[in-house]
Amino acid sequence: MPLQNTFTLDVDFKVRNLINEPIVTQNDEVTFILNVYDDGQEFALSSVSTFTLASVRPDKVSVMTLGELTGTNQVTFALGSTELLVPGTVDVAIQLYDADGRVSTLPFTYKVLKDPVKDYVPSTDEQTLIELVLGQGPVILEEAKRVATETAVAEALRVTAESNRVTAETERVGAETSRVTSEGDRVSNESTRVESESARQTAETARNQAEEEREIYTSTAIQNAETATRVATNATEAINLVLPNVLNLEYIAPYNAETQYLKNNIVRKDKNSYIALQPTLGNEPTGTTDSPFWGVVAIGGVDGTGTGTVTSVNGIEPENGNVTLVIPNPDLSGLATKLELEDVDDTLTNHLAETMSHSQQGVTYYVRPDGDDNNLGTIDNRTGAFRNIQTAINKLKKYIRGTAKIRILPGDYSSEGQIKMEGFYGPGRIVITAYDGLSDVQNTDSSDSYGIDSLFINNCRNGIDVFSLKSTYSGSERSGFYAINSSFVFFGWCRDTVESSVKIGFLFEVGSTGTCVGCLCSNKGVALEVRNSRVNSTSWLPGNANSIGLKVIQVGVVGKGYTQPQSTIMEITDSGGVIR
The missing domain is CATH 2.60.40.3350 (Immunoglobulin-like)
Structure with a gap:
């Protein structure tokens, strides 16, 4: 038991x-x-x-x-x-x-x-005795034991299966929870990444602007200082040449031995006149040749030795025994006076100080619809700004050392025709930007307010940045924004949406390098075409109705990021062109 x-x-x-x-x-x-x-x-x-x-x-x-x-x-x-x-x-x-x-x-x-x-195992006699004693008890007990065992085994298997089910369900719920958490983390991380990238781009733009302004200030200061120095040097040399010959140049009556004479004082002695070659006192001028103290200015004539009457002198007859000779005054109207020459030094000093004070400012031209191309272009009002963008570009020197900025006020400038920038070079940048009167505009939404016909950049080896302009050209002969054989061209938030199924919106070719950021192109045969050039293409606004989005040919290379221009055919490459 x-x-x-x-x-x-x-x-x-x-x-x-x-x-x-x-x-x-x-x-x-x-x-x-x-x-x-x-x-x-x-x-x-x-x-x-x-x-x-x-x-x-x-x-x-x-x-x-x-x-x-x-x-x-x-x-x-x-x-x-x-x-x-x-x-x-x-x-x-x-x-x-x-x-x-x-x-x-x-x-x-x-x-x-x-x-x-x-x-x-009992013996036969023992087994018989047991059977006699217990009868069928053992058989019943064995059967009961078998049933109990099978029941226990089945129950144990059921419990095990239920336990395994509970475990599997728990693990499934845990896995689902982990998946949901991971997805949430992924979405949060992506949002953080996008925010970080936006912040980085904003910081990079600010850094570039600060660097451009620094280069402008430095370049302008150097140029103005060099100009002022050159002008001052030339003027000083002129003064040094002139002043010794005009200082104290005046007539001091007949010679008096007790008078202190200064260099360039003029005196009369007998019939002759003399000019002092150095300060002198008591050194009497004599003779008809120069001495260490006096130079001969004029020599008196020889007295006549005969008798008779003078009938004329230089064709003039005497009156009451005297002949009056008139010496015409020379025309000195184009020459500086002695006082003016003495004031030159003070004037140049003031000019140099003013030039140095302005040398810390950047070079900025303004263009307005109510401006005038005869203005200086440096003040944002109708009497100070230019009328045409091309005029501002033509005012720039070809060698760009710092940063030259052209700010364009809202208006339609398409009547100028194609705007051209050609042959600029140097370590600096040219910035052509939309301007709302308070700050530069850098978004596509505002570009409708700044219309141009088209922009052509040719053979420029400095940096050129173009912000928030809209091309209104609808023909097929030229692109809205076109760079050829030019380096570091940046088109930011520019727009070309005029319907022209054969026109190329943005075109780079012949060894150009550049970037398109945040631009918008619609209704074009090709939104962006790159030929034998290297261009970064990123963050386009979608646009619509373009036949081809990106076309890269003739071993051109395009590095694309984020959104690209929407089109029937998104990308085409040929003749060694690569899109990455």
């Missing part, structure tokens, strides 16, 4: 307790009363829906036993023959299931001893 064995044990999720290993025998009835702790503290089991005792027998077969809550932190498990089927050490752990998933305690073990009477 099986023995009833009951064991009360303490188990913990985190702390391994010292447990005397329970020892049972096959076919015994075994009950485990387990007190559950978490790090030494009682663990409340009220929220746990399922309790299982996971037993791993010596033959590595896992058996799941359902438990019953019998106390605040106490659960009771009744083991059957399945758990005790194989003699040896059995590894055991409690598994608890609640809404948050599964948790297991630290494992413990119990030992199963072999039933000493299980394989006992």
Whole structure:
């Protein structure tokens, strides 16, 4: 008859307790009363829906036993023959299931001893006696045992399957939660990346503008200082040449030995006149040749020795015995006076100071519909600004050292025809930008207010930036924005939407390099065409009704980013053209 064995044990999720290993025998009835702790503290089991005792027998077969809550932190498990089927050490752990998933305690073990009477075979006489005593009892008991075993096995399999289902469902829910979290993280990271890229572009634009302004200020200051220095030097040389010959140049009556004469003073002595060659006192001028102190200006005539009457002098007859000779005054109207020459030094000094004060400012021209090309172009009003963009471009020197900016006020400038920029070079930049009267405009939405016919950039080897202009040209002979054999051309937020199915909106060719950012092109045969040039194409506004978006031929290269111009055919490459 099986023995009833009951064991009360303490188990913990985190702390391994010292447990005397329970020892049972096959076919015994075994009950485990387990007190559950978490790090030494009682663990409340009220929220746990399922309790299982996971037993791993010596033959590595896992058996799941359902438990019953019998106390605040106490659960009771009744083991059957399945758990005790194989003699040896059995590894055991409690598994608890609640809404948050599964948790297991630290494992413990119990030992199963072999039933000493299980394989006992009685003799014939003993068997007969047993049968006589027990009758059909053993058969009934065996059948009951078989049924109980099968029931226990089936239940254990069911419990195991349910446990596995719960585990799989928990893992599925966890995986779905992780997927949703990962997707949220991805969307958040992408948003952060886009914001960071936008901030980087804004910072880069600000840096470029600051650098351009710095170059403008530096270049202008150097040029103005060099010009002022050159003018001052030339004037000083002129003054040095002239002043020694005119300083103190005046007539000081007849010579007087007691008078202090200065260089260039003129005196009369007898019939002769003299000019002082240096400051002198008491050194009398004599003779008809120069001395160290005096230079001869004029020599008196020789007195007549005969007698008679003078009848004429230079054709003039005497009147009352005297002849009056008139010496015409020379025309000195084109020459500077002595006082004017003495004032030159002060004037040049003031001019140089004014030039240096303006040398820290940038070179900026303004263009307005109500301007005049006879204006200086440097002031934003109708009496200071130019009327035409081409006039402002033509005012620029071909060598660009700093940054020259042309600000265009709202208006229609298409009557100028094609605007041309040709032959500029140097380390600086030319910026042609829409301007609203307060600040530069850099967006496509505003470009409708700044219309031009078209823009042609040829053989320019400095940087050229063009912001927020709109081409209104509708013919087929030329592109709206065209760069040939030019470097570092930047088209930002420019627009070409006039309907022309054969026209190219933006064209780069013959070794040009450049960038198109934020532009808009619609109704064109080709939005952007690149021939034997290298261009970055990024962040286009969609546009519509273009036949071809990007066309790259003749070993041209286009690096594209973000959105590109919408078209029936998005990309075409030929003759070694590459789109990356």
